[in-house]
Amino acid sequence: MNPEPTNRRLSVQDLTVVLTVSLISLLGLSFLFSVPLGGTLTLAALMASILIAYGFSDDKTPSERGSGTSPFKAEQDYLAAQANMADNITDAVAIIDQRERVIYANPAAQKLLQITNLGRPLSTYIREPTVRAVVQDALKGDKTDAVIYHVENPTDSYIRVTASPFTPDVFDPPRPMALLFFYDVTEYNLVDSQRADFLANASHELKTPVASLLGYIETLQGHAKDDPEAREKFLGIMQSQAERMQRLINDLLSLRRIEQVEHIAPNETADLHLAAKAAIEAEEIYADKRRIKMKLKSKKKCLVVGHQDELIQLALNLLDNALKISADGTRITLSIDYTEKWTPGQAFTGSSFSGLASTRRIVPVSTPERPHYIMTIRDQGPGFSREHIPRIGERFYRIAGDLSSQDKGTGLGLAIVKHITRRHRGGLLIQSARGEGTEFTVILPSAPQ
């Protein structure tokens, strides 16, 4: 049994808390987050109400601690009831106590920091030394500047933290705490380097086809002017070069689009079955021409958390890749399976490969306690030799002498696949053996029922 919390009446003391916190939040937030003033006031009032709710001690005597209920649990339950409204704040908010433990985190903060249990030290979630320094300063009551730290998992992101000191008046003796606000600033930080990358990639890759086009134009202007046979031939080459440029530009643009939103996981529902079907329909003509059979094994309606267009692009790029490395007259199997729980060891068990296959997790799966859909695409192509496997998914990495470099590959297809999977917080695995073929596996969390 949890002890019943005593109802506190709003007193002068509490009003002071409201004012103090409002002031701190107003000062801090209006500058740092450019939230409209009205929103800031609401936020401040919310935080104050949490603090009023937090009107009990976390320093119980050992005898109280031994009474059967964890005192922290009681605080937690009480906070959970009172902080109901703060839970709806879209910005990530956390409160750190004197011992640098996270004693409150709203759902946004829980998601951002991947917090599963409250009461652990903040350093469990953030290793950046500068963050700890500002939190310690705030706990001492000093004003602090915002700091930005970098995380690599699950995606590359930059997060700005502000720590404000506050000492709720409801405690006697006073108990200083720190109020932390987290703000994802990845967009501002990555956008510059990405733009530079994009320009470098685009100019470098487009140089070759443009140079060759210019060469043919010069020839056509010069000595091939009156030779209809040569003209036809050159125009054909020019067309295929221009088409290649177009594909490249399209791929680069879609890669950039995905990169820009990669740190924001999609929240809508999409049908994986539909995506696979659309991909097969789009490739049908090309596959027929090369007598490659494509087979889809899936139940109808496989609902996952995801963006429908991106999933189609994912399936299309994987299928495109499989078609390119397959020889004429072979078969490609696309299947979608469902699993109640996914564990890292699962994907490669019961595989159709002999023992010699090389495997790789291109994007590791984050494993929420949810059923997953597993999409596999298996071809009967030559298979990759093992030294290539770690580099698959790298942009413009093409395996010398393979079919895709001569045909219609841009070297970006699997990079796009990688980024889409990463954005969906899914997993991408590859298994390949010389002479047996290659299998790509995409694991995506299913949509909540």
Added chain:
Amino acid sequence: MQKLVDHIVSGYDDDLNQLTTMLSELGGLVETMTADSVRSIKKRDSDLAEKVVEMDKRANLLQEQIDEDALRLMALRHPMATDLRRTIGAIRCANDLERVGDLAEGIARRAISINKEDKIDLAKGVSRIGKLVKTQLSGALDALLREDAEKALQIWIADEDVDEMYNAIFRELLTYMMGDPRTITACASFLFVAKNLERIGDHATNICESVYFTVHGKQLVNDASLEGQRSL
């Protein structure tokens, strides 16, 4: 989310939390050292390399402190079950992290000598393996601090990529050296750097093994259910 595990004696919790905090600090430090040492090669920044060398002293100090604290915790609190494994794990991981610090320091020292030579464009492969290793190390530390055995397992499996990439770099550098003997000095340095990075990857997997042991109470390498997951 509501689950909170507290001990009756709050001082005990403080001790365990203190251990986590120090591991986190040491982890953050060697993470920075690894990233900075690779960057000092990529950007030919010897000043940055000097800083990394300097940081190693702090890493050694932190490891000693963790050892001491863990020993004191064992002597005074007699931890049981998970707490015992956690304490032992802290000692083991601190040891691994300290080694990572040493290896990063080694890379930084190489960087200083490489930067004295003429620029040759070989840093690309090294920075690629550096990025991968850094991700592995970060993942291992995330798994350690959050006690996430699933994540640890994934990082552990992915170490194969690091090995494969190291082999590729090894072959590449060998080709360069055979082609032009004047590059041998620089290439040999790059080989050492790549080797050190590969070793850092190994320490990251050691940490993952410790995490797995802390959570499940059995050794990862002996776990029969994971047979065939990685060509060991």
